Amino acid sequence: MGAPRSRSPRLEVPSYMQCSTRRMGIMTDVHRRFLQLLMTHGVLEEQAVKRLQKHCYKVHDRNAAVEKLEDFINNINSVLESLYIEVKKGVTEDDGRPVYALVNLATTSISKMASDFAENELDLFRKALELIIDSESGFASSTNILNLVDQLKGKKMRKKEAEQVLQKFVQNKWLIEKEGEFTLHSRAILEMEQYIRETYPDSVKMCNICHSLLIQGQSCETCGIRMHLPCVAKYFQSNSEPRCPHCNDYWPHEIPEIFNPEKEREAGISTSNKKSLRSRQH
Amino acid sequence: MPRGQKSKLRARAKRRQARSETKGLGGAQATAAEEENSPSSASPLLGDRSQNLPTAGTRSTPKSPQRAAGVSCADSNEGANSQNEESSDESYCEDPLNEKVVLLVEFLLRKYQAKEPITKADMLKSVIKNKKYQFPEILKRASEHMELAFGIDLKEVDPIRHCYTFVNKLDLTADDMVIDEENTPKTGLLMIVLAVIFKKGNCATEEEVWKVLNLMGVYAGKKHSIYGEPKKVLTQELVQMKYLEYRQVPNSDPPRYEFLWGPRARVETSKMKVLEFLAKVHDTTPSAFPSCYEEAMKDEEERARARIEARAHSSAMASARAKAKPSSSSCPK
Secondary structure, eight states: OOOOOSSSSSOOOOGOOOTTTTTOOOOOOHHHHHHHHHHHHHHEEEHHHHHHHHHHHEEEEEOSOOOOOHHHHHHHHHHHGTTTTTEEEEEEEETTOOEEEEOOSOTTTTTHHHHSSOOHHHHHHHHHHHHHHSSSOEEEEEEHTTTTGGGOSSSSHHHHHHHHHHHHHHHTEEEEEEEEEEEEEEEHHHHHHHHHHHHHHHHHEEEEESSSSESSSEOOOTTTTTOOOHHHHHHHTTTTBBOTTTOOOOOOOOOOOOOOHHHHHHHHHHHHHHHSOOOOOO | OOOOHHHHHHHHHHHHHHHHHHHHHHHHHHHHHHHOOGGGGTTTTGGGGGGGGGGOOOOOOSSHHHHHHHHHHHHTTHHHHHHHHHHHHOOOOGHHHHHEEEEEEEHHHHHHHHHHOEEEEHIIEEEEGGGGGHHHHHHHEEEEEEEHOOEEEEEEEEETTTTTEESSSSOOOHHHTTOOOOTTHHHHHHHHHHHHHHHTTTTEEHHHHHHHHTTTTTOOTTTTTTTTTTIIIIIIIIHHHEEEEEEEOOOOOSEEEEEEOHHHHHHHHHHHHHHHHHHHTTOOOOSHHHHHHHHHHHHHHHHHHHHHHHHHHHHHHHHHHHHHHGGOOOOOO
């Protein structure tokens, strides 16, 4: 990983920014445009990120070879490291799609939402977050969230308003709604994992396979360990007799299908119109 | 999350740590060690999060790198503390100002995304706090980070009231925004709604929008053969795609809602283009709507001016940099 030989002009790095103990990558306008646009979208699926990368090359450096995405991002991250900002890769919990977001690592990450929401709205989010984390399924019902409306800090909020605020969270990709229940969007998980693990250390659930935060997943009925759906799919891939990795009991749940970018593309060609009308959560 | 990515991150963090530990003055670790040893300088925001600073770039539990950092920096602490008295030329890593710079960058990015203006007072209150006298230095460094990493310039527009604004050095156009969707058939519906909003003075109530759509046979709750369920399209999908803003009318009881243009609409189209669309629909010309036409013309002028300013600013910056070149050293590869 590290600095690609880019042909576009680069900004000279002031001496105080250089740290002899650290290797810094080189930022060009290709990377800057990429960052600006990623920031605007909040979170993007991998295919969109690749298109974004190609687009940025096209605008600034037509003749350069498009760097492998992983190296491209590692290069950016080495420059952003000193700012405690990172382009972070995650995986959607329900269908295993890779997603990317620009994440701030230094401060309480509810602050990312602070510019878009009022005090009572942020508190509603915190309440919903707590219910989601405490729940068994990773979902909190609309009713249960709305019942907490009286406990909110700041200006008094009515249930009708709270319903709209919840929709605002969905629109801004902080929550996902499914049949009247809410869970965290992959964006929230990427941006707030640290905050969640620190704030709810006792109730937070972790995946036995990848050891990161778990909101939705499957659990072993015998020993209680949990796994993300994509982690289950990968772990039990082509295993006809899936067993719990911890207690070896039969795994009682249906093994989900892994997200396959090739299959998606083939399906996309034949049903390209249907795609835009389908309700896409991510 | 797939293991591969995380192991790589952890390995990278370990490599970084090993490098800094051998030099004795590791970047993030020393900062964290300092935070522990000088509680008075711990920021309320970062205070109890200081142990997370060394783990930038990793998603594993923060505990182990912190412990290692505490051990390795125990001896180098005195060296780090004494260096703070000198100017922070090479060792910004342990400089206590660095924390404020990082927080200010985060603050500025949020303001940039929210398209809010910034004042010095705002920055002092939210970020700088007790380091008021170092504000110019902190601001200078934060601005340079913004420019280097994001291509966003911070410009002082009012030197008396100390108001600042952002100038994007990159010229973002319509092409930039069309990344995550292929062509959607909802453009026609969107153009109509944008036109209604514009005609109603850049903000239209939900009732006003539905009144127009109903005339076209588009009804809330009734699935349309092309658009799908229109209310969902307008209040969720187009909002998520940032073409529209949907918000509650302030102080409305029972709550009523209104639509405005979203940031993406402002980039991808213009008042003039929407007016031309509206004129076509009514089989007339834009000048048939005199007040809208005037507003659209002003908007075109402002856009042209902003483009010229941005270009002038970036070429001025480029020539200033070219002049300053001999004194700065190049970035290590």
